[in-house]
Amino acid sequence: MTTPDDAPPPPAPGPPPAPDPADDRSGADAPPGPYGPGPGTTGNGPERPAAKTPPVRRAPAPRPVSAVRLGLALVVTAALAAAAGLGFQRVFALRDIGPVVAVAAVVPVLLSALVSWPRRRGWPLWIAILLTVGGWTLVTGLVLFHGDFGVIGGSLRDSWKAILTTLMPAPGRPELLVLPQALTWFAAATGAETVLRSRTKAFPALPSVAVFGVALLLGVGGPGSNLPVAAALVGLAAVLVVVRGDGRAGRAPAGVAAAVALGLVAVFAGPLLPVAGTPYDPRQSVEAPPPEQRDSVSPLDRVSAWLQTPDQQMFTVHTTAPENWRLAVLDRFDGVTWTSGGNFVAAGNRIPAPEHVTRHRPSTRVDQRFTIQNLPGVWVPAADRPTTVTGLGVTVDPGSGVLTTVQPLRTGQTYAVRSAARDYDADELADAEPARDPEALAATSLPESPGTTAANAQVPAFHKLAEQITAGQSTGFLRAAKLADYLRATDKYDVSGLPGHTYAQLQYFLTRSKRGTSEQFATAYAVLARSLGLPTRVVVGFRPGVGGDGEFQVRSGDVLVWPEVDFTGLGWVPFYPTPEQQGRSQKSGSVPAGDTQQKLEQAQKNAAAKNKGNGGSTQPKQPTPPPATEKTPHKATPWWMYALAAAPLIPILYLVAVLVLPMLRRRRRRSAATPAERIAGAWEQTVETLNAVGLPRATSLTAHEVAGFGGRTVAGTESHLRPLADLVNRAEYAERPPDPAAAEAAWRHTDQIGRLVARAASPLRRAGRRLHPRKLRAR
Missing domain, CATH: 3.10.620.30 (C8orf32 fold)
Incomplete structure (x- = not known):
């Protein structure tokens, strides 16, 4: 093996040799690029011998989640959502809120499971959101409002204030029950999608915990106690962590038993916690509707x-x-x-x-x-x-x-x-x-x-x-x-x-x-x-x-x-x-x-x-003249009311962000200060495009290996990916910096790759890629 000191003198300057199409080692012999080390060529110079590097140890692929664990996790998620919904039992009578919560906790979990289970791979998130919203609207209109779909939106918008201006327990009317039903549905659907789309252990329980927090706030001053519900949430969250863990199946019963014990500890330890002060009551900040005329005749x-x-x-x-x-x-x-x-x-x-x-x-x-x-x-x-x-x-x-x-x-x-x-x-x-x-x-x-002018x-x-x-x-x-x-x-x-x-x-x-x-x-x-x-x-x-x-x-x-x-x-x-x-x-x-x-x-x-x-006093006490009536000071609106009012803006802000941020990112990459940075930006843009067709976001592939993946996945892209990979390697490892013409050529290849990838997908899939959350984050 030759060393750098024994290398032959460089040849005369000239254009780099064209790559041999028959050479199948282009991926293995490619120089190191943004996705891993490797030998290569230098721009406008002789080939340098590759230094031996130790092989990269890849992390072992995670074991697939068994169908039993996945099913148990979905069952626990539904139970968590039901427990969170039962937190409204201080606002409504249990006979009114119980059936509503049961339906709202089970149906979205079943819907997510039926959609994703046959493929064992979730649909795009935006499709899942549309299915969840459509299912909620259908179930709410049929179950709560008995087919009157036109009043769902207005009832949901006004339900929070109607609850805060109604004595507890509130009557079980649809226009009041729609809020806890919607929140429970949200917790169940979000938790189920998290179970199906990720390997996180405790995160699927967070939506239920958030809904329980809303129930606590709306139930301040109501009858009964939510301590058993809080203990059930603690126990179920612990069970979820056990079920989602990677431990042996034989240890699961012991973990479930420990979770149940944790819930019992929460039940008995809750009353002993040093909680001081009067809880904030949102009803004090809500202006009640004006009193109605009760009767025309007194x-x-x-x-x-x-x-x-x-x-x-x-x-x-x-x-x-x-x-x-x-x-x-x-x-x-x-x-x-x-x-x-x-x-x-x-x-x-x-x-x-x-x-x-x-x-x-x-x-x-x-x-x-x-x-x-x-x-x-x-x-x-x-x-x-x-x-x-x-x-x-x-x-x-x-x-x-x-x-x-x-x-x-x-x-x-x-x-x-x-x-x-x-x-x-x-x-x-x-x-x-x-x-x-x-x-x-x-x-x-x-x-x-009335009518007198004098005292x-x-x-x-x-x-x-x-x-x-x-x-x-x-x-x-x-x-x-x-x-x-x-x-x-x-x-x-x-x-x-x-x-x-x-x-x-x-x-x-x-x-x-x-x-x-x-x-x-x-x-x-x-x-x-x-x-x-x-x-x-x-x-x-x-x-x-x-x-x-x-x-x-x-x-x-x-x-x-x-x-x-x-x-x-x-x-x-x-x-x-x-x-x-x-x-x-x-x-x-x-x-x-x-x-x-x-x-x-x-x-x-x-x-x-x-x-x-007792021989009472003979001097009567003089009555205290009533002072002038003072105007009741206006109470500040709590932050959570602003949050509820701003909630409808979240989808709009997301849509603007997912459409505008990629355009700004592409413009920033294309107008970088140096040609080398513009070529690197073109490659980043290409990699993000290939991520949408299955290229893993975390990978150690070289540039030519990425090009090979793109050529096998989308027809017609290899003729642009190979030259682009060469330009990237030369920009990274050549002795001379690339010129502006090379940067323009790199972006022409990137534009053609983007068009080919877009044409290979249906309009619905293209829209899903455009609205995917990964568009918000740069590579």
């Missing part, structure tokens, strides 16, 4: 008419305890009319507890089943305070717990309600003071009557009378109780009294006629209490009715109006200023008052007696 305006025909049957109720059936709460007064300022939102079957009560209060469970007969309007009767409602779609005011329906009640409608009737303690009542939160302060206002002289008169009545009472509760005692003792119940509750009518009732119905007693009490700074509202409802043994018939003559006063830590406490014996129905078997009313009145008497025994 129930308060119907009282007088109902009392004129007292035997009209309103509804029948089967109950475990007779109560006063609350119908409507009216908390706004403009001097003429009482109206409801409740923010009614859609609800499922659960009604949350009031937020302003500082701690849990003892209560008695009351079960009721109502049958509507002739009750008009949209207001739904129930005992205070309802906790669950079944059999009737309702909207709820979370502050008061009042129930309404979207459509007016119909004869024969039935529904069941479970309520928690409050139990009151005399000691707490005696020391209670009026609340001073923004809601309570709004319930102390007494505006001027209303009637309001100071009400305040003066209320001060005289409550003189000597030391606490807010005692002043409120004294007002009720005064009205019961000095005024008389009379169904023939003049109806109405304006300032003028109430002044006439208090100072001259002293006769009226519960409408006048309750509204006069509310005005007097508000003049003292006591937050007060008016409630319209019915007495228990006629009957016994758990069944009561409620008639129009059982209508009753009473006021409620808000106290710190106690919430809204009812008072009954209407004389009871004259206000009840005259039918035999009528119940004059509900159990809660009787207990409350006894507690009020005990509280008053306790105060007298």
Whole structure:
């Protein structure tokens, strides 16, 4: 073997010899290029002897994944998606979300498996995306919306806000369930495609984990716990890692057992984690829709008419305890009319507890089943305070717990309600003071009557009378109780009294006629209490009715109006200023008052007696004037809302990127600074073109070996690949740098190779190559 020192002198300069077409060693004897070392020739110079190099040790080919492992991985992926979807069980009832999640977790996995399994090679990603979107649209339209495909897009767009403005558990309506169904489908489809297209172990579980994060966010404040779901995700992710691993099959049972143990550890260790602080609730950042007009006629305006025909049957109720059936709460007064300022939102079957009560209060469970007969309007009767409602779609005011329906009640409608009737303690009542939160302060206002221009002289008169009545009472509760005692003792119940509750009518009732119905007693009490700074509202409802043994018939003559006063830590406490014996129905078997009313009145008497025994103060506390109402500060929109809004832009940005970036990359390569760099860019462009027809992206082939692959794969390309490979090797190893003409020749060959490769494929395959994600990354 000769050495460089023994090499013969170089011949005279001249053009390089043409390659011999019969020489089949062109690939093996080619000089080293971008894809591996090897001997070769130098441009415009003599051939140099090749130095011996050790053979390249190729990495062993990965073992093919067995059909059993692949099938098990797909099953675990479907289970992960189902577990993530069940994370919405704090938002929806399990009976509503369960079937939807099961279908959304299984169908996309089966679809991906059926498409890819016969070929054991996945279709192009963009085709899989189209199949997944088409399958989701078909299943969603048929299963959720019963063939109404036109509403799918709008429902999916608005579902997140509808969920955030609905009390949990939300009703199982298609326009709400479409969001968790779509997210679960996304997790299952993405996980299945990852299993079929890659060898990663844990990555197929990430979409399910992300969907579970969304479920946690939307379920803040909902009933139940997602700890078992989180533990199931941990265990299933560990099982997926075991199934996707390259270990022996005999070790798989031990790995699965360890994964199950890990899930159990997560179940028991979760409650012990030091989690502090209140979780972020996205509902605080979402503006609820404006309250709808609940009824064209206020129930308060119907009282007088109902009392004129007292035997009209309103509804029948089967109950475990007779109560006063609350119908409507009216908390706004403009001097003429009482109206409801409740923010009614859609609800499922659960009604949350009031937020302003500082701690849990003892209560008695009351079960009721109502049958509507002739009750008009949209207001739904129930005992205070309802906790669950079944059999009737309702909207709820979370502050008061009042129930309404979207459509007016119909004869024969039935529904069941479970309520928690409050139990009151005399000691707490005696020391209670009026609340001073923004809601309570709004319930102390007494505006001027509409149309007046001067200060209303009637309001100071009400305040003066209320001060005289409550003189000597030391606490807010005692002043409120004294007002009720005064009205019961000095005024008389009379169904023939003049109806109405304006300032003028109430002044006439208090100072001259002293006769009226519960409408006048309750509204006069509310005005007097508000003049003292006591937050007060008016409630319209019915007495228990006629009957016994758990069944009561409620008639129009059982209508009753009473006021409620808000106290710190106690919430809204009812008072009954209407004389009871004259206000009840005259039918035999009528119940004059509900159990809660009787207990409350006894507690009020005990509280008053306790105060007298302690020698209460003779100086009444001056009511705190309500401060000016401040505008609620605007809350910043959370980042995840912007992310959801930007999600539809992702496909557009991807399309722009996958079309524009390759053009910019090609232009940069073709306009490089030196001819050698332009030739190298032409070769990089050619290699990317051959990658699309099967050339591995990670390879140690020489330039001529790459040319041989291209010639065998695409007809007609070898006549351009061989000269291009020579130009690449000369540019890399020749003593002289190439000239611009060589760079132009290299790019002419590259352009011809690109055209030949494109012609060899169908239009659909060419589009798939153009949109493939590999176009985003340079070689």
